[in-house]
Amino acid sequence: MHYVIIGNGVAGITAAFTLRERDRHARITVISGESDYFISRTALMYAYMDRMNLRDLEPFERKAYDKQKIDRVRGWVRDLNADQRQIRLEDGRKIIYDRLLLAVGSAPNRFQWPGLNAAKDGVVHFVSLQHLAECEGLTPSTKRAVVVGGGLIGVELVECLVHHGVEVDFLVRESWYWPMALAKEEGELIANHIRRHGVKLHIEHEVNAVRADASGRVVSVSTNKGLDLPCQMLGICIGVRPAVDWLKPVTTPPEINRGIKVNQSFQTTLPDVFSAGDCAEFVRPDGSPLVEQIWYAAKRQGELAARAMLGDAVDYKPSLFYNSAKFFDIEYTTVGDVTRLPDDATSFLHRLPGDAVSIRVIERNGSVIGFNMLGSRWDHTWFERWIHERRSMEDVMQQLHLAQFDVEFGRVRLDGVRAAFAEYLKTGSRRAA
Amino acid sequence: MTKIGTTHWLLHDLKNRGITAWLLSGILTAFYLVLYFTEWLTPLAQGIGLDSKWTLYGLLYTVAVTLGGLWVIRKYRHNRYQVVRTSVVILIQATFAFSIPHLLKFLHQPEYYFSYLWPLKMDYLTPSYIFALPLPFIVYSFLGSALLVPIMAALFGKRWYCSWVCGCGGLANTFGEPWRHLSDKSSTSWRIEKITIYTVLGTSLLLTAMLFISWGAGKSNPELARFTTGFQSFYGLIVSSMLAGVVGVGLYPLGGTRLWCRFFCPMAALLGLVQKFGRYRITVKQNMCISCGMCSKYCEMGIDVRSYAQAGESFTRASCVGCGLCAEVCPRGVLRLENRSSRDPQEAILVQIQGVSASRPLI
Structure with missing residues (x-):
């Protein structure tokens, strides 16, 4: 065989x-x-x-x-x-x-913006070894870069460029960062964090046209809102x-x-x-x-x-969605349904004061259906289990500490979260997610 | 990627076995050779009012640990484990490993280092040396090695010593931070490590046994006494001077910071054996690893952490010193240092099946 x-x-x-x-x-x-x-x-x-x-x-x-x-x-x-x-x-x-x-x-998606084909040099993607080599080759001659696409690969490329001292304009088409995965509040929290690293984040901006010089090296990108951004590298990270x-x-x-x-x-x-x-x-x-x-x-x-x-009778079913990532310094764990929710879903969101830590638990018909956590570490297997067991939000909030996975001495204190949740229950402020 | 002339070149070169790394390694090695085998540093020490070259060395060592430690604390300021651990490392170096021994000397007491224990410090179980000390020191030496070391290792793993207390580990985790990733991760180096470290441990045990026999029966057996003395100075030269000092620190910029701890230290070997059967472990979150390999890259002990993480296997390796950097650099928060497996979800599920409420923290 x-x-x-x-x-x-x-x-x-x-x-x-x-x-x-x-x-x-x-x-x-x-x-x-x-x-x-x-x-x-x-x-x-x-x-x-x-x-x-x-x-x-x-x-x-x-x-x-x-x-x-x-x-x-x-x-x-x-x-x-x-x-x-x-x-x-x-x-x-x-x-x-x-x-x-x-x-x-x-393979990376590409959009046929005017002028893109003339830019033979300086336009990069970031999903393969060959792309890495291209990026590395271009970096020493790059002072400014434009990265398009508000997803994970985009922010990774931005972080790399920032590390190399490149000034970055980061274009996001949607009305906040990564609406596919983050609700507005969390999207704004991440956006602020990205900006704090010196990145110029432009929300609701799309590429209008790409310009290159005589040698074919990209020199600027213009946006639909009239910005004209000089750059020597254009990173296209609009999905795969x-x-x-x-x-x-x-x-x-x-x-x-x-x-x-x-x-x-x-x-x-x-x-x-x-x-x-x-x-x-x-x-x-x-x-x-x-x-x-x-x-x-x-x-x-x-x-x-x-x-x-091998001949086994396999019947594939996708598992409950989960993912994790890191946006510069902010860690992120998500399980279940957290965006594009049905109207009858409600969500409890708590942001810890000071730190970029937020906790979001979503329920529907009395059972939890999703978790979206930023800034602290969680063991997603607990979340998966609670969703599978259709636990109530009250029960989950009581046991939330079981899922904490922070480093020793660094466990995020949940007292404030619990107090906020008690308030949320009392005032009946369950609102649509 | 980083080329000469670009920003960070020097830093990159120094951290990645470039020419500056070789240069620094040469300087460090030369320093240790001069320190151990010449008296050239003595006038320098006396010139600045210190009693010996060893005091000068202790001072330099403490400065290196403190400055490196402050830098490490800043670098990992978002990570409480690193901040607490590094603060303790600096504190212990400044007190138990430097000021307290000199204070003792000033008070006409023996210059005793409470942060060092047998078999790292062979003297502290060498009868001719230890029995000449006042009783409290004798008691501490014996109880320290016989009880404190194994009990603490069983409860917290070898990290309580290797990455919180020990001076060798202290220097590696502070001044040595820029070179931690240079440790060899291959399975071949793991095989070599197991041979060398247990060879040194065996040799140190044999030497200690012979020192006791020679102390008891040496008078009637001058042949044995002579042989033991020879063995002792051979061990001192090869293990304590060459391996711990010259190789251990001299090769930081080329071989990584824990060459001594990983391949040779008898104390680490002993603690590691206890650790294997103790409570300490690294818990791996199920199905969350993306095999990026940052954990393996930044493991100073050369453990291929990724091989466990991507297989979803929680593990305890004898060599792990519990520095916690694998958990720190993991972009998906997959790893967690623990003293007990209480948080393993599968075990928790088992407990629940057996009718115990999961809402009670499982200790």
């Missing part, structure tokens, strides 16, 4: 190790055009900030691949022929598979989409919508071809498409897809 995996990101590599755990003898080949070894994409920013070397981004020792007999092939795949069970690489090499996993991840463009012209393309369409067992429309991670598109029970572009989902999908490839 020859398992071939295209993509050595977290989904692909987790699948490879899971396959090996169960099948000691099969041939396992992982193909990547990006890197020889699995790297942690999430740590790109630390490499950019000189806190890590490139080698430190590799989560496994290199000898682990030999020990687990996982063959690594470097190169971009150009063709897939499911009838002959064969893929072809850019350099002409052909590989025959018995089962194939497409774990090709995401499944990296499936290369699959459209192949001999036997699988069915593609936004991503590669798969069933609950990770099977594509092609026989013995599976897909997992950022590039896979599932169908929700209500018929709507589901693409999960997050590390945790990719890891879990990689493991389950491997089991499906």
Whole structure:
């Protein structure tokens, strides 16, 4: 049996190790055009900030691949022929598979602003090793930069640039920072924090046009509100989409919508071809498409897809949403539903005085459905459990300390939170979220 | 990435085995060689009114720990564990490891360092040395090594000593902060560490045993007494001078700050063995690790913390000194130092299944 995996990101590599755990003898080949070894994409920013070397981004020792007999092939795949069970690489090499996993991840979104095509130099994304190299090459000749896109990758790139002493204008299209994940209050708290680091954050600004000089290096970006921002680097961080463009012209393309369409067992429309991670598109029970572009989902999908490839009866269901991040110095933990809430949901928000610490618990029909926490550490597994058990907000607030995960001596005191919650109950100030 | 001529170049070079790092390493190594094997520093010490080169060394050491410590406190001011721990490190260095011994000397008492214990300080269980001291010092020496060390390690892990009290660890965690990430994280270095550290521990135990035998039976057996004395000075030269001083500190800018603590210190070995069976552990939050590797990178003991974090395994490693930096640098707050596994959600669920209310903190 020859398992071939295209993509050595977290989904692909987790699948490879899971396959090996169960099948000691099969041939396992992982193909990547990006890197020889699995790297942690999430740590790109630390490499950019000189806190890590490139080698430190590799989560496994290199000898682990030999020990687990996982063959690594470097190169971009150009063709897939499911009838002959064969893929072809850019350099002409052909590989025959018995089962194939497409774990090709995401590619950055790009918007065709006027002038963007003329800017051959200085326009960057920040999701791959190649992007990191570009950014590093440009930084010494950059005094000012514009970063577009109010999400996580955007703020990471901003933090890196600030670290290198670059003046940054940060453009966010929405009316506060990251409305996808944060309510207005928290979005403003983070926005203030970003500004405190010297970043010029422009809310409700969109790019109008990009200008480049004769050599093609970007020189300025103008916005819809009339700002003209000189810059030597333009970072485009407006989300990612499944990296499936290369699959459209192949001999036997699988069915593609936004991503590669798969069933609950990770099977594509092609026989013995599976897909997992950022590039896979599932169908929700209500018929709507589901693409999960997050590390945790990719890891879990990689493991389950491997089991499906081994013949297990796998029925994938996305887990309760959770995530965490860090905005400069502010840590963030979220579980469940916290934005785009139904009208009958209510939320309790408490901001601790002085510190940038906030606690938000959301309930609906008497049970908690979401948590959004900034500035202190929490063990999300407690939140997940409370949501699954449909606990009442009163009960959860009483036990909140169980989920605290702050460093020793640094535990955030919850007395104020509890007092505020008692007030919230008493005054009946439960308001729409 | 940082190139000559750009900002932070010097800092980057110094912290990443660049030319300035080699230069500084040369200076530090030369300083230790001069200190241990010549008397060149004696006139300098006497010139500024100190009684010996060792007092001068103690003063320099205390200044390095204090200044480095203040910088570390500033750097990690948002982290209470780091602030408390570093304050204690500075305080202990300034008192138990510097002013108190000299005060004792001034009061015509033995120059005794309460923050050092056998087997780090071999003298304190060397019968010919220790039995010449007044009784309270003898009692402290014996009880310290026999009770204080293992009990505290069982309760709080080896960190109570290695990253809160010990001078070697103190210097590493203050003055040495810029080089903590240079420790080797490979599984090969872990294998080597286990061989070297337990070899030194075995040697120190053997030496102590022989010192006691020689003290009891040396008079009737001059051959044994001579051999033991030779063994003692060999150990002093190789372990205490070369490994702890010259290698241990001299190589800070090249090999990281805990070379001595990780590969050679017999005290760390002993504490680590107790730690393995004690309450201390690093709890890993389930399914939250993004394998970024900051924890491994900044582990001064060369533990590949990421390998545990990404597998969701809470763990206790004998070498972990509990400095808490892995938890500090983790961008997703995955790690937590604990003295007991009370907060493990799975265990908590088990408790609840068994009918105990989870609202009661599980100790």
